[in-house]
Amino acid sequence: MLKKMLVVAALSVIGTTGAFASDEARAAAKEVIELKDGSTVYIFKDGKMAMEDKYGRATRMKQETVMETKDGRKIIMHGDEVMRLDSLLRHGDGS
DSSP: OHHHHHHHHHHHHHHHHHHHHHHHHHHHEEEEEEBTTSOEEEEETTSOEEEEOTTSOEEOOOTTOEEEBTTSOEEEOOSBOHHHHHHHHHHTTTO
8 A cells, every 4th residue: 555655656746847847848938839639839939949749758840840730720830949948848857
């Protein structure tokens, strides 16, 4: 029983840490757009963009790639800021 409680506590801490990391990235972005495939696009104040995959990792997206939002709109990728987003996502998890 104690072992199960420790596992639950550890998973809770991991889940909370991810939320803080995502919060920091969202605060730095001018706009955050959810995509149909479960990914998230961050548009920063300078107009450059970065993408987070559905697993919460910063990921590369080729310039001018057309992406579909959850609500069916089409947007085009401008400026692959993968390192900026990776830094924001990692900042909250202590890495």
